[in-house]
Every structure is written in C-alpha cells, then in structure tokens.
Amino acid sequence: MSTMPGLDDAAAELIHAEDEHLAHNYHPLPVVIARGEGAWVTDVEGKRYLDLLSAYSALNFGHRHPAIVAAATEQLGRLTLTSRAYHNDRLGAFAAALAELCGKDLVLPMNTGAEAVETGIKVARAWAYRVKGVPADAATVVVANGNFHGRTTTIVGFSDDPDARDGFGPFTPGFVHVPFGDAAAIEAAIDENTAAVLIEPIQGEAGVIIPPDGYLRAVREICTRRNVLFIADEIQSGLGRVGETFACDREAVVPDLYLLGKALGGGILPVSAVVADREILGVIRPGEHGSTFGGNPLAAAVGLRVVEMLQTGEFQRRAAALGEHLAAKLDALVGHGVTAVRIAGLWAGIDIDPAVGTGRAVAERLLARGVLVKDTHGQTIRIAPPLVVRGTELDWAVEQLTLVLAD
C-alpha cells in the first residue's frame, strides 16, 4: 500500500525508513534515486530523470564522469588517507594545479564548503592582525544581505535568513552587512578595522542573483584602495558553471582569496580549498589550522583530475554555449507563468508566478514529468544542470516546464 501518490511500495518503504531515523533538516522531493550517469538519474523503480540541480553544482561534470571515476578508482587501490601528519604523494600535484588554475601561489585544502569559508575568515582575521595591524579582536568582515556561505554557527550568524539563524545564537561578532550589488555601501562600511569583504560573485541560494555589471570590478578597486581583502565565495558559482572558470572572470576580476568547494570534489567526495597568494595564506602557521581529512590523497587525486578537466576550457565553453541556448528558451516563458528569469552560463533562477503555484509545487510537477529541480525561497526554482547535458535534453526539460506552467 503506497503512502504517497505515484510511488510504488518499495520507494514508499525506503522513504518511510529514512523518515523514521533521519533528523528532519531537509524536505526532499519524493523520489528515491538508485543510479546516476551523466545528466541522468534512475530511481528504484527504474524511472529516469534529468537532473537539473546537480547537487547544487557539486555535479558540474555529471554523475560518475568516467575520467573522475577512473582517477578515484586508481587511487582507491593505492592510498586513501594519511592525515596531514605525513606527506602523501598526491597532494603536491593537486595544490600546484589548483594554484595555477587560480593564478595564485598557495592552496589550503579542506573538505566542505563551510570549512573553506571558515578558513577564509580565519585567514582574513590573522592577516588583519599580523599584516595590516588591526588591534587584537577588532577585525571585521563585510558581508552581503541575502548571503549563503554554509551552516556552521559562525556562518549562520551572519546570514540574514531567519530559517538559517533563528534559534542558533549566540553568534560570532565581527560581521557588517551591506546590500548585495551596492559597491558604494561596501565603501561606506569599510573602516580601519576591516579585514575583508566576503561575497558570492553571484548569489546562488538566494536564487541566482546577479549583481549589476561593474559591481565586482568596483569591489576589487575599493578593496585594493582601502587595503582590505576581497574574498570571493565561488563554491557554487565557480569551476565552469557560469561559462568561465570563475564567476569573477565575468568582469575579469581576481579576488585575493578564492573559496572553492562543491564541484572540486568531482561529484565523488567533499573537497574544498582556499586559494590565495603567499603574503595572505602564508599568515597561517603550523598548528593554527587544519583538518583530519583535508588534503587526503583520494581527494587530491579527484581534485587534480577536476582541475585538469577545467584546464582544457571545454566545460566552460559548453556552459557558455548551452547557457545562451537555455536563456533564449527561458526568456520566452516570462509572462507565461514566470515573472522573471536570471541566467549566468548554465545557471538559472526562475521566479514562478504565484498564480501558478509555489516553487515546490512546480518542482513536484516537474518530478512527475521526469525533471528534477529544487525550489529556493518560496517562488524560485533554480536550474543548474550538469555541464555535460545536451542541448536537446535542455529543450525537452523546458518543454516539460512549459507544460507544467500551463497545467
């Protein structure tokens, strides 16, 4: 006896088993996935779905990309974990390749995105005290309204999303908020104790919010002139998603620190990093920061393969070309159940007309038609397909969306 419409007994049973023993910190769509390949996943009943979420861009190269699986498999047969108490024969090559991709000197490897953000904040504070000369415990970091940088207590403390922060205080002090996309507000918020400006070049969780043209260039100019570090959280926007290696490349801007994660792990395991020049990342001394798993040989082998794949430019070009194709199709939906579309490369935020229903309702109806998307902030659905998706597959997905909007 199926407890959910459209689900067979086996799927309903598996969902029930999850509900029994899992904390309810997520509200997943009612689909139980058993396999994945490229842009497609298959559920326990054998039904196929086009994955237009890509684990929030952690699957930029698709499910089980053969080149990444090969790197992981080879490494699984040799060495997986050493801790940083020893050297391993994989980490140096990964760090060198990633530093080169970023045009920087040094890499500090971590695991999750939130850890990269925490690391970036620690580095910025240490730089402020040891290099800039800010008085002890007085350093501040300027952040944007609507930000999403992860889920640790410090990070949710400078979120302005009540769902993320309410009930989890007291919070870490030292953060100053400004509206996103307003460079003048950043200028006004900076004083002699400001260590850094921390922003997403495009805000992902907020609904793919693209700042006005020239914003990133202005942030770069202000940070340089005021002796403040520019930290770009490229965890979701980076590594090919927007048709460039980094979203900062859209304005030919180079931040002082790149925060990377998600796709850096090739869809296989969590790999994150902070990448910066020696005079910044060099402020951290042995014993001051670390991670048991950060920089492990399996992560390094996977991360190196990911960087090699990005070095060809092929994925960036695909994202740019497919993104243009998708933009034309999505723009045609505005006024037909869609109130606004924002798109950068192969990354779109689509605001659903409330008359049609919520973002969640649209996501559920798309699920029934074999298309997986995730809603964010009520009325928005986000589209971030694996960059290996085909144009014809995107066309088919937009057809399904058009049908759902007309229902």
Ligand SMILES: *Cc1c(COP(=O)(O)O)cnc(C)c1O
């Ligand atoms: C997902 C995300 C994070 C957090 O990454 P986790 O791996 O979930 O900790 C941080 N910043 C941005 C912009 C993200 O999209």
